[in-house]
Amino acid sequence: MTPTLQVFLIVSAAxxxxxxxxxxxxxxxxxxxxxxxxxxxxxxLNFIAFWRFSPPAQQPVGVxxxxxxxxxxxxxxxxxxxxxxxxxxxYRTTNVDQLDQLKG
Amino acid sequence: MSSAAFVIISIFTLAAALxxxxxxxxxxxxxxxxxxxxxxxxxxFLLGAEFVGLALVFIYIGAVxxxxxxxxxxxxxxxxxxxxxxWSGVAIAVAVFGGLTWSIVKTQSxxxxxxHVPALTVKRxxxxxxxSYVWPLQCVGLLLTAALIGxxxxxxxxxx
Amino acid sequence: MSKSIxxxxxxxxxxxxxxxxxxxxxxxxxxxxxxxIFMLLAVFLxxxxxxxxxxxKILARMQNRYGPNRVGPFGLFQPIADGIKMLIKEDIVxxxxxxxxxxxxxxxxxxxxxxxxxxxxxGRNMTPFTIDGGILFFFAVGSxxxxxxxxxxxxxxxxxxxxGAMRAIAQMFSYELPLIISVLPVVMVVGSLTxxxxxxxxxxxxxxxxxxxxAFTPWGAAAFILFSVSGxxxxxxxxxxxPEGESEIVAGHxxxxxxxxxxxxxxxxxxxxxxxxxxxxxxxxxxWHAPARILEIIPSYVWFLVKLGALLFVYIWVRGTxxxxxxxxxxxxxxxxxxxxxxxxxxxxxxxxxxxxxLRGWLWSLVVIAVVYTALSxxxxxxxxxxxRVYRFAE
Numbered sequence: 001m002t003p004t005l006q007v008f009l010i011v012s013a014a015x016x017x018x019x020x021x022x023x024x025x026x027x028x029x030x031x032x033x034x035x036x037x038x039x040x041x042x043x044x045l046n047f048i049a050f051w052r053f054s055p056p057a058q059q060p061v062g063v064x065x066x067x068x069x070x071x072x073x074x075x076x077x078x079x080x081x082x083x084x085x086x087x088x089x090x091y092r093t094t095n096v097d098q099l100d101q102l103k104g
Numbered sequence: 105m106s107s108a109a110f111v112i113i114s115i116f117t118l119a120a121a122l123x124x125x126x127x128x129x130x131x132x133x134x135x136x137x138x139x140x141x142x143x144x145x146x147x148x149f150l151l152g153a154e155f156v157g158l159a160l161v162f163i164y165i166g167a168v169x170x171x172x173x174x175x176x177x178x179x180x181x182x183x184x185x186x187x188x189x190x191w192s193g194v195a196i197a198v199a200v201f202g203g204l205t206w207s208i209v210k211t212q213s214x215x216x217x218x219x220h221v222p223a224l225t226v227k228r229x230x231x232x233x234x235x236s237y238v239w240p241l242q243c244v245g246l247l248l249t250a251a252l253i254g255x256x257x258x259x260x261x262x263x264x
Numbered sequence: 265m266s267k268s269i270x271x272x273x274x275x276x277x278x279x280x281x282x283x284x285x286x287x288x289x290x291x292x293x294x295x296x297x298x299x300x301i302f303m304l305l306a307v308f309l310x311x312x313x314x315x316x317x318x319x320x321k322i323l324a325r326m327q328n329r330y331g332p333n334r335v336g337p338f339g340l341f342q343p344i345a346d347g348i349k350m351l352i353k354e355d356i357v358x359x360x361x362x363x364x365x366x367x368x369x370x371x372x373x374x375x376x377x378x379x380x381x382x383x384x385x386x387g388r389n390m391t392p393f394t395i396d397g398g399i400l401f402f403f404a405v406g407s408x409x410x411x412x413x414x415x416x417x418x419x420x421x422x423x424x425x426x427x428g429a430m431r432a433i434a435q436m437f438s439y440e441l442p443l444i445i446s447v448l449p450v451v452m453v454v455g456s457l458t459x460x461x462x463x464x465x466x467x468x469x470x471x472x473x474x475x476x477x478x479a480f481t482p483w484g485a486a487a488f489i490l491f492s493v494s495g496x497x498x499x500x501x502x503x504x505x506x507p508e509g510e511s512e513i514v515a516g517h518x519x520x521x522x523x524x525x526x527x528x529x530x531x532x533x534x535x536x537x538x539x540x541x542x543x544x545x546x547x548x549x550x551x552w553h554a555p556a557r558i559l560e561i562i563p564s565y566v567w568f569l570v571k572l573g574a575l576l577f578v579y580i581w582v583r584g585t586x587x588x589x590x591x592x593x594x595x596x597x598x599x600x601x602x603x604x605x606x607x608x609x610x611x612x613x614x615x616x617x618x619x620x621x622x623l624r625g626w627l628w629s630l631v632v633i634a635v636v637y638t639a640l641s642x643x644x645x646x647x648x649x650x651x652x653r654v655y656r657f658a659e
Contacts, residue, residue: 003110004215008151009208011114015121015144017201022125025193030176034124034137037168041144041160052151056221059232063224064240066148066156067233070163071244075251077168081175082255088179131365131418138411155397158404166407166440170433173414177426226397226457 008049015042027095029084033077040073109150117143130176138169155226270563273303274389300392304381312534313343319580326584353523358421361520365419370521370528373412377535379405384542385459387552387565397457402543403444406498409536410436413507413517416529420520428516431591432507435497438598443494445606446487449613450478450547459543463551472557477550482630483612488548490606492575495540497594499533501579503586504594541575542568549575600644608636 016039023035044066051062088094120140127133141164148157208214233241268275277299284292317332317340324331332339357366383398385391395401410433417429451457454465468476478484497504508516518529545551549571552564559567589597612629619625 002217003107004217006208006211006214007110007114008147009214010205011118011147013201013204013208014118015140016204017197018118018121018125020200021193021197023193024196025190026125027190028130030130030172030179031125031133034133034172037164038121038124038137038140041141041164044156044160045144045147048148048151048153048156052153052221053216053218055219059236060224060229063153063156063229064232064237066153067159067229068240068244070156070159071248074163074168075248077171078255079251079258081171082258084175085178086258094179129362131362135365135368135411135415154395155400158397158400162400162404162407165411166404170410170414170437173411173418174433177418223396226400227455 005049005053008053009046012042012045012049015039015045027097029087029094029096030081032096033080033084036080037073037077040069040076044069113143113146113150117147130180131173134169134172134176137172138165141165141169152221152224155224155229270388270565272563273387273565300382304392305378308378308381308535308538309531311538312531313347315534315538315576316346316530317342319583322577322580323584326581347527350524350527355523355525356520358520360421362419362421365415366520367419367525369412369416369419370525370532372415373409373532374528374535376405376408376412377532377539380539381535381542383459384539384546385463385551386542386568387563390552390565391460394458394460398459399447399451399457399462399543399547402539403440403447406536406539407440409498416517416521420517422520424513424515424519425517428507428513428519431513432500432517435504435506435591435594435598438595439494439497439602442490442598442602442606443498445603446490446494446609447547448606449483449487449609452610453478453613453617459546459551463546463553466550467553469557475550475553475555477548477553479548479550481613481616481626482633483609483616484548486605486612486633487609488544490602490609491544491548492578494602495537495544496579496582497598499537499540501533501537502583503589505588506591506594537576537579538572541572541579544575545571601640604640605633605636608633 019035019038019042021035022038023032026032026035047062047066047069051060051066054062084094087099091099093099117140120136120143123136124133124140127136141160145157145160148154148160277296280299281292281296284295320342321331321333321339332342335341335345357363380402382393383391383395383401391398413432413436414429417425417427417432420426450462454462456462456465466475466477470476474480479488500507507513508518513519518526521529545568552568554560554562554564554567612632615632616625616629619628
């Protein structure tokens, strides 16, 4: 018995939901970033799984998209964390619910 | 592709991911995130995409995880603990998971077993990157440079 | 005869596995992996014990003393005494430490160091873990060291530990770039990330005399030097032991570790040094190939160990010779000199490849490297910066 595509997708969906949970329910900006990264890797897992379970093609498209998405996720993490540091310098907090200066 | 390995890796990964999302101490959560990434890399190995798995470990654990722990270090003032927990997020996450799982299970065409494909060598990935994907590659290079400069500008000391 | 000695370990492993002939496939697989792991640990832990005492003896000779000579013949049993001392010491965990992180840091750092050893070919047909992309594996796994060092610094909850960890990560990050980029020319010329292929590409002799090792081409020599210096930094050894400079920050990230955990850090540092030297041997010094055709009767693993030993001796020699560098000097050196030179190596390797890989390519790549080296030295004005310091008030 070998795992089918379905179980991989379910694991990836679970990972995505956990990332969503971290992004929605935590107030610390770094947790939100961790959640976003986790959702991105869940999407990568989907790409790789679909590539593996589709018939052999000329180009490994799924793998390519996963590689590019990892590179973009790294850039996103660098900019996101730089933003966290910049926000911390301004407001002395990293809890996103305290950043409410524009609230009327 | 054995199911025993699959079960072990998925339990390991999901447990670490759940720990990363729910642990109270930030540093523990960030380290659990790194452990979860090792699990995902193991999934990639299981699926035969070794290069992507190695790249994931290299980029995420070597760079992103270290960046995250550094940021935690630089921004800790209030003992590095998270204050509140928004319970409505849990409901939304569970709902999303339920919806996704329901639609995956309902789709009959997804219950397929992996076909036999030739192993994906690094050489083939390199050739693809340098021929059909050369434009995306250059764009990613540009994007990374822009992100590097942008991150530097963001964290530079402000002049008053 | 010489062939059977060369393959002695391979045959011994096959003989051991033949005992399991009737069992299912996965049992044989697991047994094969376990034998590899066991051999790797046995060889490198012995080498660690040997090098730890040899280093003290060589350093002592360089400083006109004898070094350890009390325990056993020539003090060779010193590591056993050290081990017993480390084992029976009290294991102190600071009260305010993050206990889990504090405990996991030495475990992770040792595991990572040992894992990186797995992809290096130690002899003909003697790679413990063959993977398409072994070089990438080496660096991917090795990059977790930074996280482990950070965990040690954070988990100890001590200012010195944290400062030491910050310094260690800063220097590891800066020198990881030249380390990896100086590998790229080799990967480019061979067209493979597999260590076995890289070793195979260095077989044979030019004019039947000079072995075709990459260290004998201009770009290879430059990349080899860059790689070795970066490797020295990655393994936190003198002259780059800023993170654990005892005159400044006690012992850096290892300040709050005692007993066996400290010994684990110590071991991981040495094993990391073996791994980097082993990779340098594989990439630039022809791996397990003999330096001359007549000497090929000596088994391949002996040649590997000889080259590894020579590199380790140079590391010890450097430690005995140079004082500790300052952190700003180190960073400047990494970003302003090492990184441009590493990029130059890639260009020089390309020139070498397109100018027929022969004598012409050799000369052209030498020209490229010499021009960039001279330009960099003029631009950086090394004479002014590294001149002896003028003491205005001391006299």
